Amino acid sequence: MQNPFFNRGFQRKRPASTHVLPPGQYETQDFPVLSAGPTPRVATAKWSFGLDGLVTTPQQWSWAEFNALPQQDFTVDIHCVTQWSKFDTRWQGVSLDTLLNLAGPAPEARYVLVHCYGGYTTNLPLADLTGGKAFIGLLYDGNPLPPDHGGPARLVVPHLYFWKSAKWVQRLELLAEDTPGFWERAGYSMYGDPWKEQRYLDDDEDLAAGTR
Amino acid sequence: MSRLEWQLATVAAVLPETPRVKTFLLNLPSWTPHRAGQHYTLRLTAPDGYQAQRSYSIASAPEQTGQIALTVELIDEGEVSGYLFEGIAPGDQLEVRGPIGGYFVWEATPQAGPLLLVAGGSGVVPLMAMLRHRQRAGVHNPTVLLYSVRTPEDVIYGPELHAMASADSSFTLLLTFTRQAPAGWAGYQRRLDAALLAEVVSRFPTPPQCFICGPNGLVESAATGLVAQGVPAGAIRTERFGPSGS
Numbered sequence: 001m002q003n004p005f006f007n008r009g010f011q012r013k014r015p016a017s018t019h020v021l022p023p024g025q026y027e028t029q030d031f032p033v034l035s036a037g038p039t040p041r042v043a044t045a046k047w048s049f050g051l052d053g054l055v056t057t058p059q060q061w062s063w064a065e066f067n068a069l070p071q072q073d074f075t076v077d078i079h080c081v082t083q084w085s086k087f088d089t090r091w092q093g094v095s096l097d098t099l100l101n102l103a104g105p106a107p108e109a110r111y112v113l114v115h116c117y118g119g120y121t122t123n124l125p126l127a128d129l130t131g132g133k134a135f136i137g138l139l140y141d142g143n144p145l146p147p148d149h150g151g152p153a154r155l156v157v158p159h160l161y162f163w164k165s166a167k168w169v170q171r172l173e174l175l176a177e178d179t180p181g182f183w184e185r186a187g188y189s190m191y192g193d194p195w196k197e198q199r200y201l202d203d204d205e206d207l208a209a210g211t212r
Numbered sequence: 213m214s215r216l217e218w219q220l221a222t223v224a225a226v227l228p229e230t231p232r233v234k235t236f237l238l239n240l241p242s243w244t245p246h247r248a249g250q251h252y253t254l255r256l257t258a259p260d261g262y263q264a265q266r267s268y269s270i271a272s273a274p275e276q277t278g279q280i281a282l283t284v285e286l287i288d289e290g291e292v293s294g295y296l297f298e299g300i301a302p303g304d305q306l307e308v309r310g311p312i313g314g315y316f317v318w319e320a321t322p323q324a325g326p327l328l329l330v331a332g333g334s335g336v337v338p339l340m341a342m343l344r345h346r347q348r349a350g351v352h353n354p355t356v357l358l359y360s361v362r363t364p365e366d367v368i369y370g371p372e373l374h375a376m377a378s379a380d381s382s383f384t385l386l387l388t389f390t391r392q393a394p395a396g397w398a399g400y401q402r403r404l405d406a407a408l409l410a411e412v413v414s415r416f417p418t419p420p421q422c423f424i425c426g427p428n429g430l431v432e433s434a435a436t437g438l439v440a441q442g443v444p445a446g447a448i449r450t451e452r453f454g455p456s457g458s
Contacts, residue, residue, distance in 0.1 A: 005220060005307060006257040009299045012264075013291040024255075024265045026291070033428040033452050036315050038435035038445045083253075083265055118445065148432055186314030200312065202216045 019077065019087045022194035028084040033148045036182070040118035040168050044152050049136070053113075053174035056104030063152065067138065069094045074135055076158035078165070079194040091156060092139035096129040099136070099172075109174035113181060114155055117168040121181035123190065124157065124164050126174060133159060136169060161192035161199070217242070218255065218309045223302050224279060229368045233334060234297060235271060235283045238306060245274045247317035248345040249338045249423065249451075252282060252310030256292055266292040269337040269425075269451075270311065271369075273344035280310075283368065285334040316451045318342045318423060320349035326416045327355040330404070330434045332426025336368050338451065339425060343376060343383070352382040356420075358412055360404055360430060362391040386412065404430060409437040419443045425451040 017027040044063040052058040061069070074091045105126060112129060114122045128134065134157040137145060145151030150167025157164050163183050184190055189198040198204055221238035228234050248270075255265040272281035287293045300306065316338060318327070324346075329339040336359055346355065361367050367387065377385040388400035388408070400408060413419070422443060424434045431452045439445055 005305070006259050006261075007295065007299070007304075007306070008259075010256045010295050011258045011260075012262045013289070013294060014264075024263065026264060030454070032454060033432075035450060035452065037450055038439050038448050039432060040445070082267060148428065182315075187312070200216050 017085075017087075019085075021085055022079055023197045024199075025079055025083055025085040025194065028086055030084075031086060031089075031149065032080065032082070032084055034080065034082060034163075035148070035167065036120070037118060039147045040116075041147055042117045042152055042168060047152055049153065049169065050171040051099055051103040051174075052171065054106040054109035054176060055174055056106065057102070059099065059103045066094065066136075066153070070098055071138070072135070074137075074156070076156065078156075078158055078162050081161040081163055081188065081192070081199050085194075090141050091135070091137040092142075093135040093137040093153075093156065095132060096134040096136070097132060100130060103174075105174055108176045111175045111178045113173045113175055113179050114164075114166045114169060115171040115173060116166050117170050119182075120166055120168065122164050122166050123179055123181045123184055124160060125178070125191070128157060128160065129172075133157065159193075161189070161194050163188065164192050216309050216312065218307050220305045221280075221308050223300055223304045223306060225302055226300060229283060230366055232286045232366075233283060233368050234286075235281050236296065236300065236306070237272075237279060237281050238308065239279045240308070243278045243280070244311065245277070246270055246280070246311035246341075247314075247319065248274060248341040249317040250311040250313040250341075251338070252280060252308045253312060254282065254292065254296075255307045255309075256295055257307065264291050267312070269341070271337050271340050271344075273341060273348045275345065275348035280308075282308075283334065283337045283340075316423065316425070316449050318345070318421075320346045320351040322351065324351055324353040326418060326420035327353055328412065328416065328420040328422045328438075329355070329357045330422065330424040330426075330438075331357065331359045332404075332430035332434075333361060333366065334368065335424075335426030335430070335451070335453070337425075339423060340369055340373075342423065343373075346383075347376060347380070352380065354382055354416060354420075356384045356386060356412060356415060358386045358388070358404070360388045360390060360426070363389065364392070364394045384415070404434045404437065406437050406440065409434065410441055413438065413441040413443065419447060422448040423450075424448065427454045428452045429454075 050060040137156045225237040268282040271283040
């Protein structure tokens with residue numbers, strides 16, 4: 001739909017991004033920090049990560065056990081609902097495929113509720129975590145992930161708005177039904193596709209129409 | 213939640229707040245009451261169809277019906293703030309949608325408990341909405357605004373905040389100047405360190421509900437400091453802008 005309204009005299013001032021930006025986004029070279037409360041400080045000695053709910057074999061790893069899992073490098077673009085996008089971010093971590101294969105999702109498992117240190121939660125479909133689309137990030141740009149960016153470990157699901165990439169991740173719970181998390185209960189999209197600009201619950205039109 | 217449609221607001225006034233901050237008073241054809249602390253997204257469209265959007269906190273109280281005040285800081289090389297500062301005058305139209313955000317919000321109820329608001333720079337904007345809402349609702353819960361600025365000319369809403377503090381003994385304004393204080397200033401002249409936060413928290417008989425807004429470094433140190441002072445993490449809500457300090 002063409003928007004007939006325009007702001008007289010307004011023109012692009014930022015150099016056009018060399019990347020393709022999702023609608024309503026701009027490129028930043030910074031790595032902004034957003035979070036709803038104090039930064040949880042989780043000592044790796046006390047850290048654990050679990051995968052449970054509708055799985056055949058619930059999993060729980062200590063920091064040492066988790067770091068011993070096969071790790072991969074990922075170079076991904078990230079898109080925050082607050083309108084910034086950052087391209088070619090470099091991570092190292094454990095693919096969700098590796099973790100899910102160990103746990104064995106039950107046939108009725110279709111959604112995931114992500115639980116975090118500090119109480120944050122977010123939800124997404126299980127299918128969005130498989131097929132190389134998601135990982136638990138341990139290193140960012142070759143260094144341990146700082147606490148304000150979600151360290152020691154952060155879920156990264158780059159094809160969805162970045163609030164789905166939960167910081168301080170503690171546990172993934174596989175569920176049959178989609179259950180809203182922290183921002184989703186506060187009016188944000190249940191799915192959060194940046195290319196469809198699904199920022200808020202109101203943007204989930206295909207969800208409301210039941211077509212997804 | 214009501215539909216978040218884009219709407220064409222009309223600029224009713226442009227108010228300079230500091231050399232780098234202006235408030236845009238917008239009349240909305242479809243105003244819905246917001247919650248103090250929420251924001252709107254503003255979208256600019258160029259004649260060639262290029263668009264840019266940014267989110268701005270609402271500064272006005274929900275009691276101010278039919279319009280919203282958005283306070284905007286001029287960002288270096290800021291595509292949207294630069295245009296707003298140079299290109300927008302009363303009578304112009306701006307496309308906005310909102311209100312947005314359901315967590316960094318505060319309700320002025322008769323039961324409202326002690327409240328500590330911590331601001332860095334333009335982070336005072338959503339906290340000002342809370343203070344104006346509190347004033348309009350006639351609530352007198354013990355409230356402190358701890359507001360960190362670089363220099364006296366960077367204080368946004370200065371006269372209104374001072375007037376609010378003189379008129380209401382349950383509200384305390386604590387300014388701290390990190391670069392240059394006014395002549396004869398007897399108050400704080402440093403960053404929000406542990407000792408300063410301890411002093412502020414000790415003003416409250418019970419741990420207050422806290423809202424912190426500002427650049428990430430300030431929010432990070434204030435939130436960490438308040439937790440160290442015994443404020444439960446769950447009682448601290450933050451809103452941050454800018455990159456990590458690391």
